[in-house]
Every structure is written in structure tokens, then in C-alpha cells.
Amino acid sequence: xxxxxxxxxxxxxxxxxxxxxxxxxxxxxxxxxxxxxxxxxxxxxxxxxxxxxxxxxxxxxxxxxxxxxxxxxxxxxxxxxxxxxxxxxxxxxxxxxxxxxxxxxxxxxxxxxxxxxxxxxxxxxxxxxxxxxxxxxxxxxxxxxxxxxxxxxxxxxxxxxxxxxxxxxxxxxxxxxxxxxxxxxxxxxxxxxxxxxxxxxxxxxxxxxxxxxxxxxxxxxxxxxxxxxxxxxxxxxxxxxxxxxxxxxxxxxxxxxxxxxxxxxxxxxxxxxxxxxxxxxxxxxxxxxxxxxxxxxxxxxxxxxxxxxxxxxxxxxxxxxxxxxxxxxxxxxxxxxxxxxxxxxxxxxxxxxxxxxxxxxxxxxxxxxxxxxxxxxxxxxxxxxxxxxxxxxxxxxxxxxxxxxxxxxxxxxxxxxxxxxxxxxxxxxxxxxxxxxxxxxxxxxxxxxxxxxxxxxxxxxxxxxxxxxxxxxxxxx
Amino acid sequence: xxxxxxxxxxxxxxxxxxxxxxxxxxxxxxxxxxxxxxxxxxxxxxxxxxxxxxxxxxxxxxxxxxxxxxxxxxxxxxxxxxxxxxxxxxxxxx
Numbered sequence: 174x175x176x177x178x179x180x181x182x183x184x185x186x187x188x189x190x191x192x193x194x195x196x197x198x199x200x201x202x203x204x205x206x207x208x209x210x211x212x213x214x215x216x217x218x219x220x221x222x223x224x225x226x227x228x229x230x231x232x233x234x235x236x237x238x239x240x241x242x243x244x245x246x247x248x249x250x251x252x253x254x255x256x257x258x259x260x261x262x263x264x265x266x267x268x269x270x271x272x273x274x275x276x277x278x279x280x281x282x283x284x285x286x287x288x289x290x291x292x293x294x295x296x297x298x299x300x301x302x303x304x305x306x307x308x309x310x311x312x313x314x315x316x317x318x319x320x321x322x323x324x325x326x327x328x329x330x331x332x333x334x335x336x337x338x339x340x341x342x343x344x345x346x347x348x349x350x351x352x353x354x355x356x357x358x359x360x361x362x363x364x365x366x367x368x369x370x371x372x373x374x375x376x377x378x379x380x381x382x383x384x385x386x387x388x389x390x391x392x393x394x395x396x397x398x399x400x401x402x403x404x405x406x407x408x409x410x411x412x413x414x415x416x417x418x419x420x421x422x423x424x425x426x427x428x429x430x431x432x433x434x435x436x437x438x439x440x441x442x443x444x445x446x447x448x449x450x451x452x453x454x455x456x457x458x459x460x461x462x463x464x465x466x467x468x469x470x471x472x473x474x475x476x477x478x479x480x481x482x483x484x485x486x487x488x489x490x491x492x493x494x495x496x497x498x499x500x501x502x503x504x505x506x507x508x509x510x511x512x513x514x515x516x517x518x519x520x521x522x523x524x525x526x527x528x529x530x531x532x533x534x535x536x537x538x539x540x541x542x543x544x545x546x547x548x549x550x551x552x553x554x555x556x557x558x559x560x561x562x563x564x565x566x567x568x569x570x571x572x573x574x575x576x577x578x579x580x581x582x583x584x585x586x587x588x589x590x591x592x593x594x595x596x597x598x599x600x601x602x603x604x605x606x607x608x609x610x611x612x613x614x615x616x617x618x619x620x621x622x623x624x625x626x627x628x629x630x631x632x633x634x635x636x637x638x639x640x641x642x643x644x645x646x647x648x649x650x
Numbered sequence: 651x652x653x654x655x656x657x658x659x660x661x662x663x664x665x666x667x668x669x670x671x672x673x674x675x676x677x678x679x680x681x682x683x684x685x686x687x688x689x690x691x692x693x694x695x696x697x698x699x700x701x702x703x704x705x706x707x708x709x710x711x712x713x714x715x716x717x718x719x720x721x722x723x724x725x726x727x728x729x730x731x732x733x734x735x736x737x738x739x740x741x742x743x744x
Contacts, residue, residue: 499729606705
């Protein structure tokens, strides 16, 4: 049974929890879960126990003392194999921690492992895992997908019986999609709010690190700790951090929430529509003013814009994986091009190849203006449409995913294009660098359906204010 | 624009990928589907719009040109099997 997170941290700070014993229990639990659900690519037992021992002597004033943190595989943890779920990085052990990881360690958190994901983040269901990796299973129904790409983070967040938060990563929806399908909170900050130093890139202008979990206080606390300027990331914003937990206590009375009209129509599952309608009633009940808003530009163009820009960036980012400096190696034979092509063809999975190909195409002479430049202009127009909306609204609302978690058989039947269309709700806020969160409000026959709320840039606190108000409403009813 | 196996082979060569005949067939079909759907961007009026490379406003980030601590040669070589005399060993260049 989990206690309130502030009470737990205080107990650890005061040395009232035997952290070594507790960590051993946590490791035993995640090993058992992992056997059944495949949420971890690596469980870092030695590191966790070492951190627990250190904490014994040094827990006072650590803001995350004793909190267990799992880390998406694409976020570097020093000396722990970090592969972004790809065989081409098999064996790579980073020489440094990502800034987000270093910050939670500095505050007394314990790192338990690297969570499973779509290879390099290339997927919406966590079914595109790299060659030789196991696919994570939905924590509520093992026949269904976890959502991706931070699938392992979503799954373990749901099943962990201990005080836990996961560090996920989103490029086009990879935090909120698994949060929705697994029934947990998924929080994605403003682009630049959290340092990307030590993150294995997918798309530099899109990648963000955010917290996932079931406990709002713990998610708020971790999100605050990992935020803040970092000299090691030139896109990191120089803005003060905010005490998000404080906002969990505030009312949202008078909040104006715009429901994105285009998310209520064609292509949305009837159960998801029903969940959206119930959410609207709930919001009105707790004092929000809810109105429909049309965001046609975004809904129509977000998916093509996202896939052109994200794959273009990915195709250049992944060019460095060539079997020379780290990761998979082959016998050095043939010319440069021969050797690199052999390594890449042998160790990258099908979706990784598809996205590298799409991005390489969009950058090629003759196609660049029609695709890459056009998509960058479309991105600008989308930002303008959001800016206009936030003049009238505090938050925007739509379902996180247009469907309930599909079974593996259903997901398998989708074409690549149909898969890409699953990001219709999530691509927009990611392109505009807006903070957004998936909140588990409704279930359909036990299956979670997440609702996504979007705030203006650097207005993360409004999302926490909403999460807190909804939680208080749950407690009261 | 014609999406055929020749185009796919050319893109694969640029991307440093050797595709099997089955992969060429699959990607030719996928590219046709995806690019047909993405054609809708053609209809979007964007003339005069600036290109947006990233969603936040940032100034150039500069610092004084003072050497700082960085990875040692030994650390940099830690993750490779292909090394010799303190250097990376790569495939033949010419």
C-alpha cells in the first residue's frame, strides 16, 4: 500500500525506511512484472542498491529521497546499457548521465531500470521494438498494446505497487499515448523546459522529456526537479522553475476550456466519444467553462507536417549509427559505404528503415522545397492557430488517442499510413512545443481512455491545477 | 512524381541502407500510400510564411572560447571494439 508521497519522502529523509531492504523488494517486484509484461530492457540492480546504500547516510533535504525512477531506454544512464530499444546500439554504455537523470539522482531518487520502447521512438503502440527486444503488453489486458513509444514506462507506472515515477520521452505523442492506453498520467512539458542533454535524439526540434506515473504529487515533483536551464543544451530555456505541486491544490473555477471540435467526429471510436462527453460534464461540474473550438488547420495538417519534419530530423540523427564508435560492430570489411550500409541494414528494424528512408527522401534535391520547407511553413501556421486559441482559453481538450487500446492482432493489420494517423491528436501540440498531459479519467469495460489537455507554452502549472482539481473531485465522489 | 523501385533504391543508397528485394517492394508501396496522403499539404497556402525550425524563440547561445573538461581519449574509445593505438579504426576510405 502506497502512502502519500510527501509523507513517504519525509520518512526516508528521516531515516525511518530501510532503503536497502525496500529496494531489494522493489527489484524483486519489477523482475516478476518484467517476466510477464516486458517493461524493462535493463533492470539496473547494482546501481539501485548502491544508490539505496548512499541514501542511508545522505537523505536529509533530498527532495526525491527514496522515490524509485524508471527511465525510458533512450535517456542515458551512466554505465547502464542505453540503446533506445535498438539493436544497433546494443552494448552501448553511456559515459555520462542525461541531465534529467542526474537531477533526480542528485535529489535522492533511485534508478531501477531502462524501459522498453519503439525503436528510437518510432511508433504509437510500442510494437515497433528493435530486433531482439520484447514487446511490452498492456497492463490491463495482455492481448492489447501498451501505446508508444514510451510503452514500458506507461506499463510499469500502472503496475508498480511502490512509490514510482517514470521518465518518458515524447517527439510526437510518445508520453501521452502510452499514458492513455495504460491508464496513468503522462506529462509532456514545453519544448526546451527540460534539458535534452543525454537524450538519444529522434527529432531535435521536437524531443521532450516528461514524467509519467499514477501519483499527481510525485509527477509534479519530478517534473519540477528535471526542469530548468542547462548550459549543455543550447535549446534549453532560461526561465525559472515553478513549484507545480503547489498548483495541485488550487481550484480551476472559471477556467476556460476549449474542446477541439474536429476531435469529436469521423475516425473516433464511439467509446472514446462517450468518454469525452463524460469528461466535459465533469469539468463543468468542478467549475470550468467549456466551449467548442475549431482548430481545422492543425487537425488537417498536423500528421503530414509531423511525419515530414520528424523523419527528416531522424534521418540525419541516425546517420551516426554505423558500427564504428559504439553499439553493434561487424568485421571491418569493404569500403566506408559498404561497411556502414551493412551494419545499418543488419541491425535496424523495419520501421526505423522506413522512417530513415522517408526523411532522406524529404531532404533530397528536387523534393526538399515541396516537403521539408513546406512542412516547416505549415508548422508556423499551426503555431499561429494555437496562439489565437490561447487568447480565449486556458486549456484545450481532446481525447489523447482516437481509439481504445487495440489488440495486437488489430494493430498488426494497420498499414504504416494508418499507424501514422493515430497521432492525429498528439502531433499538433508536439509540433508547437506546447505542454500537454494525458489524464486517466474514464474507463470502458476496464480499458483506460485518456483525455489530453494542452496549455500555452510555459503554462505547465495550469495542467497541474487541472490534474489536482480532478483528483479532488474523485476523492470527494 | 513516380514512386517506383528505382526511386526507392536511390533513397536507400543516400540513407546508407542495403534493402532486400522484399523490402524494396514493401517500401515502394508504403511510399506511394504515404506520399499520396501527404499531398494535401500542396493545397496549403504558405507563400510568405517563414519557415519554423523549432517552436521556441532562442537567441544564439555563445560562450567564451575557454577549454573545458571533456572526455579523455581512453573514455572516448571505451564503447568501441575497433580501436588501435589510441584511435578509432574504421573501414577502408579509398
